Amino acid sequence: MAPRSRKPIVNHFNVMVVGFAGVGKTSFVRTLLESLKMTMPQDKRDTMFQPSSNGNGQTLIEGPLERTLVPYTVSIDAEVDGDKMVLTLIDTPGFQSSYLIDKQLNDIIGYIEHQFDLTLAEESKVKRNTKAVDTQVHACLYFVDPSKRDLDEQDIRVLNKLSRRANVIPVIGKADTLTLAQRNRLRPTIIKSIYNSHRIPVYGMPEDDDDEDEAEEAATEATDGTDEKTPDAVDTKPKERATLDDFLEQFHSEDEDDEVLAFVDYLRSIPFxxxxxxxxPETGSPLKIQDGDKTIHLGRDYGWGKIDCLSDDVSDFNRLKTMLLVSHRRILISDTLERFYEQYRTERLLQRRATKYKSVVASKQILQDLSTI
Incomplete structure (x- = not known):
């Protein structure tokens, strides 16, 4: 009997876009899908979409651009570097009024945690489903409003909460509204807020050594309750964190492996x-722009000039796309499972144990009360 041929493994990769209203999240999703279409044969383009979980993903993504009012998903079959994959994009409504942000953010985090719950439920089965699909959010693109000069209090709150549950990657949307000088000022300002001022653990951001943290704690304990400073007293002032550029200077391309170099390149690129x-505006199809003898398939015409959105000279679109789908895809998937899912799983199991323990204690107390009646 001839050996049964194995079907190629198809990986699932899920990317969510999050941010305030009007920062270009849906436009990015549509541009990404169109860029993937350009690499597909015509027969695959016609059947590229898979049904959305709520049934309206294809309708929302193909028609005229409208404001996103409800979350939706769009999935397509893609092939990257010879690997077959199912790419699912999750678009979310933009944050609006400040008093609604917490509710909207809780809904987004609830969605992320629900995917973890599905995995946990599958793991708990005696007989697991071998065809179960990985729906965990592997990457969360947070779109920063380009009109801001820095991250504000709301951005910081959202980034901190999202970073506890997903790999968050900062992105500046609608970058064409910025001059080159404005962009060059905004990028380091955002990095300083994330890395130095607020230490937000977005994806790939280096963490402080545990030894340094322990030394700081020991120094604090050594000086507690003392008013006079002895000659050997330890300076308790927190050590100022070096800039991210200073941190990256220690890495040299000839001495590092591919994974380290991929992270160094990524950290030098964010925010994309x-x-x-x-x-x-009527059909939602990309406008083909003629620039002399060249046809720009994904571009913008400003009247005074025309740009190709896939050009590395004007946009980081290709860098972000390559980072997501090629250089960091496997890392993002494993990091989601090994760090964020495992952390959530531990929390849930401890919560269940605590609830069960409280129930047992409460039951014993009720029996004791009944015995005294």
Missing amino acids: SVIACEED
Whole structure:
């Protein structure tokens, strides 16, 4: 009997876009899908979409651009570097009024945690489903409003909470609204807020050594309750964190492996600045722009000039796309499972144990009370 041929393994990769209203999240999703279409044969383009979980993903992504009012998912079959994958994009409504942000953020985190719950439920089965699909959110793109000069209090709150549950990657949407000088000022300002001022653990951001933390704690304990400073007293002032650029200077391309170099390149690129393509307002299809003898398939025409949104000279779109789908995809998937899912799983199991323990104690107390009646 001839050996049964194995079907190629198809990986699932899920990317969520989050941010305030009007920062270009949906436009980015549509541009990303169009860029993937360009690499597909015509027969695959016609059947590229898979049904959305709520049934309206394809309708929302193909028609005229509209404001996203409800979350939706769009999945397509893609092939990257010879690997077959199912790419699922999760678009979310933009944050609006300040008093609604917490509710909207809780809904987003609830969605992420629900995917963890599905995995946990599958693991708890005696007989697991071998065809179960990985729906965990592997990457969360947080779109920063380009009109801001720095991250504000709301951005910081959202980033801190999201970073506890997912790999968050900062992106500047609608980068064409910024001059080159404005972009060059905004990027280091955002990095300083994330890395130095607020120490937000976005994806790939280096963490402080445990030894340094322990030394600081020991120094604090050694000086507690003492008013006079002895000659050998330890300076308790927290050590100022070096800049991210200073941290990256220690890595040299000839001495590092590919994974380290991929992270160094990523950290030097964030936040990615992206520009979405211009679309026909009636059909939602990308406008083909003629620039001399060249046809720009995904671009923008400003009247005074024309740009290709896939050009590395004007946008980080290709860098972000390559980072997500090629250089960091496997790392993002494993990090989601090994760090975020395992952390959530531990929390849930401890919570269940605590609830069960409280129930047992309460039951014993009730029996004792009944015995005295």
